[in-house]
Amino acid sequence: MDKPQKRMTLIVFSNDMDKAMAAFILATGAASAGMEVTMFFTFWGLALLRKKDYTTNKKSIIERMFGIMLPKGPEASVLSKMNFFGAGTSMMKGVMKSKKMPQLHDLMKMALSLDVTIVACTTSMNMMGFTRDELIDNIDVGGVATYLGKAQNSSINLFI
Amino acid sequence: MDKPQKRMTLIVFSNDMDKAMAAFILATGAASAGMEVTMFFTFWGLALLRKKDYTTNKKSIIERMFGIMLPKGPEASVLSKMNFFGAGTSMMKGVMKSKKMPQLHDLMKMALSLDVTIVACTTSMNMMGFTRDELIDNIDVGGVATYLGKAQNSSINLFI
Amino acid sequence: MDKPQKRMTLIVFSNDMDKAMAAFILATGAASAGMEVTMFFTFWGLALLRKKDYTTNKKSIIERMFGIMLPKGPEASVLSKMNFFGAGTSMMKGVMKSKKMPQLHDLMKMALSLDVTIVACTTSMNMMGFTRDELIDNIDVGGVATYLGKAQNSSINLFI
Numbered sequence: 001m002d003k004p005q006k007r008m009t010l011i012v013f014s015n016d017m018d019k020a021m022a023a024f025i026l027a028t029g030a031a032s033a034g035m036e037v038t039m040f041f042t043f044w045g046l047a048l049l050r051k052k053d054y055t056t057n058k059k060s061i062i063e064r065m066f067g068i069m070l071p072k073g074p075e076a077s078v079l080s081k082m083n084f085f086g087a088g089t090s091m092m093k094g095v096m097k098s099k100k101m102p103q104l105h106d107l108m109k110m111a112l113s114l115d116v117t118i119v120a121c122t123t124s125m126n127m128m129g130f131t132r133d134e135l136i137d138n139i140d141v142g143g144v145a146t147y148l149g150k151a152q153n154s155s156i157n158l159f160i
Numbered sequence: 161m162d163k164p165q166k167r168m169t170l171i172v173f174s175n176d177m178d179k180a181m182a183a184f185i186l187a188t189g190a191a192s193a194g195m196e197v198t199m200f201f202t203f204w205g206l207a208l209l210r211k212k213d214y215t216t217n218k219k220s221i222i223e224r225m226f227g228i229m230l231p232k233g234p235e236a237s238v239l240s241k242m243n244f245f246g247a248g249t250s251m252m253k254g255v256m257k258s259k260k261m262p263q264l265h266d267l268m269k270m271a272l273s274l275d276v277t278i279v280a281c282t283t284s285m286n287m288m289g290f291t292r293d294e295l296i297d298n299i300d301v302g303g304v305a306t307y308l309g310k311a312q313n314s315s316i317n318l319f320i
Numbered sequence: 321m322d323k324p325q326k327r328m329t330l331i332v333f334s335n336d337m338d339k340a341m342a343a344f345i346l347a348t349g350a351a352s353a354g355m356e357v358t359m360f361f362t363f364w365g366l367a368l369l370r371k372k373d374y375t376t377n378k379k380s381i382i383e384r385m386f387g388i389m390l391p392k393g394p395e396a397s398v399l400s401k402m403n404f405f406g407a408g409t410s411m412m413k414g415v416m417k418s419k420k421m422p423q424l425h426d427l428m429k430m431a432l433s434l435d436v437t438i439v440a441c442t443t444s445m446n447m448m449g450f451t452r453d454e455l456i457d458n459i460d461v462g463g464v465a466t467y468l469g470k471a472q473n474s475s476i477n478l479f480i
Binding site for chain 2: 004011013042043044062065069123126127128143144145147148151152153154157158159
């Protein structure tokens with residue numbers, strides 16, 4: 001294996017727009033610098049990987065509730081603070097646009113094009129009733145063993 | 161000492177049920193795979209180590225307020241999001257039960273039986289007025305120096 | 321370079337008083353033990369580096385709104401839980417005072433006197449419209465590349 005200095009893993013537990021942005025800024029920065037980056041999306045973070053337009057009628061009532069209550073992908077995620085029922089999040093998005101900074105969904109596309117490995121946590125998928133189909137393409141699925149294997153050989157491991 | 165690849169430390173700062181579950185899923189997964197795992201419970205996280213039925217009349221008013229406001233152990237902890245005054249947390253616990261997934265208190269027992277080292281932060285104990293007596297058995301106490309010593313020789317260090 | 325065991329980096333994403341205290345307790349503890357510590361203040365965490373008494377009339381409306389809504393330095397930061405419109409935070413500060421524990425602004429001063437490197441994130445400064453002038457003295461500014469360079473050669477890297 002390559003030297004661990006060249007590897008980073010990020011556990012993305014949160015689906016807050018601000019924390020997800022921090023995660024993707026780190027991931028794309030590291031991948032651009034030639035590092036091998038793996039992002040594990042778990043618990044609320046899983047919602048960032050949902051397709052915008054997926055619908056199904058095969059879910060239990062509780063699974064449908066999770067489906068309704070959690071954001072569908074990066075464009076629906078909101079700030080962890082100062083959201084003010086969406087006004088703060090809109091304001092932040094407007095600021096980023098006016099300053100020509102990439103939005104969260106841009107950063108996600110950039111990460112995939114830079115070969116960042118994105119892994120959806122199987123335990124969380126099971127818990128919340130999200131199937132592979134309703135998550136975006138070009139990602140892997142895996143559990144805690146997958147994570148530990150990668151993290152043991154990485155110099156930077158963060159929980160976000 | 162053993163190779164650092166075989167060691168992990170987790171700082172458990174939060175007492176949210178979801179974050180605590182993530183911590184214990186990582187800890188038990190790593191310990192099952194033969195890693196040496198140390199978990200440091202600090203600040204709000206300390207509440208996860210409280211005994212359910214401990215009472216005392218030797219505390220100051222403020223210490224009693226901390227005692228009343230913080231959850232008593234894992235079964236009293238709630239979700240960081242979608243708690244809805246307890247409804248969301250109950251729903252999540254119901255889902256886990258129906259899917260035969262271990263609950264937080266099961267994961268904690270599992271961690272102890274797998275020899276995960278659990279350390280209560282002495283600074284936080286002092287700040288919140290929690291004595292050794294009111295925390296669960298089979299744990300250690302320690303401060304920042306204890307943490308740093310362990311973390312310097314671990315390949316995975318996370319703050320949760 | 322020195323051995324990585326002697327280095328730690330902390331990303332301070334949050335400006336919550338409790339999380340910031342955890343960060344500075346770790347930083348001052350590590351620096352006292354001879355470790356080289358770098359703290360990166362990003363997103364909400366940037367507010368911890370604001371000068372208390374800086375004013376300007378050169379900002380856009382949105383930048384002024386960020387200025388008003390975010391705390392000005394450590395003394396204005398509040399707890400992430402049990403804040404109760406300031407009452408919980410005051411109570412916690414009172415407890416720390418009565419137990420002769422250092423407050424957040426004391427810990428920050430201590431960190432600087434122990435040569436902890438404090439870096440303000442340029443991307444966040446740009447996003448929120450904070451200029452170098454309105455942040456405290458004796459700190460550096462830098463982006464994700466600065467962070468990655470440090471973190472790759474540190475044994476402890478945490479996201480707080």
